[in-house]
Amino acid sequence: MIQSFDFSALSDYSDVVRHGVYITLLLITVGAALGLAVSILCVWARLFCPAWVRIAVTSYVEFVRNTPFLIQLFFIFFGLPQLGVSMSEMTAAIVAMAINLGAYGTEIVRAGVQATAKGQWEAATSLGMTRNQAFWRVVLMPALQKMWPTLSSQIVIVMMGSAVVSQIAVQDLTFAANFIQSRTFRAFEIYFVVTAIYIVLAALVRLALRLIGRWVLATGEVP
Amino acid sequence: MSLVKIEGLCKSFGGLEVLRDISLDVERGEVIALIGKSGSGKSTFLRCINGLEQMNSGTIHVDAEPVEADERKLQKLRLKVGMIFQQFNLFPHLTALDNTALALRVVKNMSAAEARAVGLARLEKVGLGHRADSRPHQLSGGQQQRVAIARALAMDPVVLLCDEVTSALDPELVEEVLQVIRRLAEEGMTVIMVTHEMSFARSVCSRVVFMHEGRLHEMGHPEEVFGNPKTPELRQFLGQTASAATAE
Ligand SMILES: Nc1ncnc2c1ncn2[C@@H]1O[C@H](COP(=O)(O)OP(=O)(O)O)[C@@H](O)[C@H]1O
Numbered sequence: 250m251i252q253s254f255d256f257s258a259l260s261d262y263s264d265v266v267r268h269g270v271y272i273t274l275l276l277i278t279v280g281a282a283l284g285l286a287v288s289i290l291c292v293w294a295r296l297f298c299p300a301w302v303r304i305a306v307t308s309y310v311e312f313v314r315n316t317p318f319l320i321q322l323f324f325i326f327f328g329l330p331q332l333g334v335s336m337s338e339m340t341a342a343i344v345a346m347a348i349n350l351g352a353y354g355t356e357i358v359r360a361g362v363q364a365t366a367k368g369q370w371e372a373a374t375s376l377g378m379t380r381n382q383a384f385w386r387v388v389l390m391p392a393l394q395k396m397w398p399t400l401s402s403q404i405v406i407v408m409m410g411s412a413v414v415s416q417i418a419v420q421d422l423t424f425a426a427n428f429i430q431s432r433t434f435r436a437f438e439i440y441f442v443v444t445a446i447y448i449v450l451a452a453l454v455r456l457a458l459r460l461i462g463r464w465v466l467a468t469g470e471v472p
Numbered sequence: 473m474s475l476v477k478i479e480g481l482c483k484s485f486g487g488l489e490v491l492r493d494i495s496l497d498v499e500r501g502e503v504i505a506l507i508g509k510s511g512s513g514k515s516t517f518l519r520c521i522n523g524l525e526q527m528n529s530g531t532i533h534v535d536a537e538p539v540e541a542d543e544r545k546l547q548k549l550r551l552k553v554g555m556i557f558q559q560f561n562l563f564p565h566l567t568a569l570d571n572t573a574l575a576l577r578v579v580k581n582m583s584a585a586e587a588r589a590v591g592l593a594r595l596e597k598v599g600l601g602h603r604a605d606s607r608p609h610q611l612s613g614g615q616q617q618r619v620a621i622a623r624a625l626a627m628d629p630v631v632l633l634c635d636e637v638t639s640a641l642d643p644e645l646v647e648e649v650l651q652v653i654r655r656l657a658e659e660g661m662t663v664i665m666v667t668h669e670m671s672f673a674r675s676v677c678s679r680v681v682f683m684h685e686g687r688l689h690e691m692g693h694p695e696e697v698f699g700n701p702k703t704p705e706l707r708q709f710l711g712q713t714a715s716a717a718t719a720e
C-alpha cells in the first residue's frame with residue numbers, strides 16, 4: 250500500500266531544520282577557509298621547506314586521499330583523546346573537514362603553481378624578489394584563479410561529505426533529518442525536503458564561491 | 473672599472489658547452505647588440521649576467537658587484553640589472569601600475585604612495601601613464617612590453633638586459649618598443665640587447681657582438697661589423713638575415 254504523504258508533520262520541526270542548515274553552512278565556511286589555508290601552506294612547504302617537511306606533507310596528502318572521511322573524523326574525535334588531544338564535536342568536525350579539504354586542495358593548488366610559466370618566477374626574481382616573495386606576491390594568485398573552479402567543486406564535495414559529522418552528534422542538517430525521522434517516522438517527506446535543501450545549499454555555496462573568485466581573486470592589488 | 477666586466481665565462485648544460493670562455497667589458501652608456509644564430513648562446517649569456525643561469529667558471533661584475541650563486545647576494549645584484557624578456561612576463565593579476573610598483577614595495581620597502589609615484593613616473597616615461605589601471609590582457613603586445621620596460625626601470629638599474637624584446641610582437645608594434653629603447657639609449661642607459669633588428673642595431677648601438685657556437689666570434693662598431701665582416705661565419709650569418717629580410 251502506498252502511504253499518503255504528510256509534509257505538515259515537519260512544520261513543528263522547522264527550528265531543528267533551520268539550526269541544521271546553520272551548522273552545515275558554518276562547518277563548510279570555516280572548514281573551507283581553513284582547508285584552503287592548509288592547502289596553500291602545504292604547497293609552500295613543498296617548495297621551500299627541508300626534505301623531512303616535504304615528506305611529511307606528501308604523507309599527509311596521501312594518507313587523507315586514501316582513507317574514508319568518516320574514519321578520519323572518528324580518528325580525530327575518538328582516537329586523538331587517547332593521545333590527550335580532545336575537542337568538542339564541532340571542533341572535531343571542522344578540523345576533520347579542514348584536514349580533508351587541505352589534502353585535496355594541496356594537490357589542486359600545486360597543479361596551478363606547477364602550471365605557472367617559468368617566466369613569472371624569472372621576472373619576479375629578476376626584480377630582486379626572493380623565490381619566497383615571488384611565490385606569495387606573483388605566483389600564488391594566478392594559480393588560485395586558474396584552479397578556482399576545481400577548488401570550488403572540491404569544497405562542495407567536502408560539504409556533501411560533511412553529512413557524516415552527524416555520526417559524532419554534530420547537529421548539522423543530516424542530524425536534523427535523522428532526528429525528525431526518528432520522531433515522526435515520516436522518512437520520505439523529511440529526506441525529500443532535506444535533499445532539496447542540500448541542493449539549494451550546494452547551489453548557494455557554488456554561487457558564493459563564484460563571486461569570491463570574481464571579486465576577491467580578481468582584484469590583486471599590491472597589498 | 474667597466475660597468476659590466478665579464479671574464480672567462482663558461483657555461484654548460486649537462487655535457488653541452490653553451491658558452492666558451494667569454495670575456496667582455498661594457499662601459500657605462502654603451503648599447504651593445506648581441507647577434508647570432510638561434511642556439512648560439514645569446515640568451516644564456518644574458519641570463520648569466522643576472523644570475524638566472526649559474527655559470528660554471530669565470531667571473532662577472534656589474535658595477536663592481538660580483539655575480540654569485542648565493543640568493544641574498546644575487547638579490548642585491550639584481551637591483552642593478554634590469555631584465556626584459558621576449559614574452560614580457562608581466563604579472564597577469566596586477567594592473568600596469570601595480571606591475572611596476574610591486575617590487576618597489578616588496579624589495580625596496582617603499583611606502584605604497586611612494587611606489588605608486590615612481591611606478592607612474594616610469595609608465596609615463598614609456599608613454600603609458602594613461603593605461604596605469606589596465607591589466608596586461610587589456611593591452612596590446614607592444615604596450616605590454618613597454619610596461620615590462622617601465623617595471624624594470626622602476627628599480628633604477630644601471631644596465632638593462634633585453635632578450636629579443638620585439639620578437640614576440642606583430643611587425644606593426646615593433647617600432648613603439650624600439651622607440652622606447654632608443655630614447656633610453658640617448659639618455660645614457662647602458663643596454664645589452666639580443667636582437668634581430670639589424671637596422672636598429674646599426675643606428676643605435678655603439679657596438680655589435682656576433683656570437684657563434686658559444687664564443688664572441690667577432691665584435692666592433694656597427695659600421696665595421698655590418699659593412700666589413702671579417703669572419704666567414706659572420707658573413708654567412710649576415711647574408712642569411714639579409715636574404716630573410718628581402719624574402720619577407
Ligand atoms: N635550461 C637549459 N637546459 C639545457 N639546454 C639549454 C637550456 N637553455 C638553453 N639550452 C641550450 O643552450 C644552447 C644555447 O641556447 P640559447 O642561449 O637559448 O641560444 P640563443 O638565445 O642564442 O638562441 C641551445 O643549444 C639550447 O638548446
Ligand SMILES: [Mg+2]
Nearest residue numbers: 514515516636
Ligand atoms: Mg634566445
